[in-house]
Amino acid sequence: MAEKTCAAxxxxxxxxxxxxxxxxxxxxxxxxxxxLKLREAEASP
Structure with missing residues (x-):
C-alpha cells in the first residue's frame, strides 16, 4: 500500500x-x- 504524504x-x-x-x-x-502555505497559494492571483 502506498504511504500518504503531505500535499505541500x-x-x-x-x-x-x-x-x-x-x-x-x-x-x-x-x-x-x-x-497556511496552500491556502495562501490558492488566494494569490
Missing part, C-alpha cells in the same frame, strides 16, 4: 493529518504551516 512538503502523514480544501479538492497536510 511530501512529509509522511500519520493519524494527525489536517484536511484542507483547495480548488474544490480536499487534501491532507502534516501541519498548520503547510495548510
Amino acid at each position: 512538503c511530501d512529509y509522511p502523514l500519520d493519524g494527525d493529518a489536517i484536511k484542507v480544501t483547495i480548488g474544490g479538492r480536499v487534501v491532507e497536510v502534516c501541519c498548520e504551516e503547510c495548510a
Whole structure:
C-alpha cells in the first residue's frame, strides 16, 4: 500500500493529518504551516 504524504512538503502523514480544501479538492497536510502555505497559494492571483 502506498504511504500518504503531505500535499505541500511530501512529509509522511500519520493519524494527525489536517484536511484542507483547495480548488474544490480536499487534501491532507502534516501541519498548520503547510495548510497556511496552500491556502495562501490558492488566494494569490
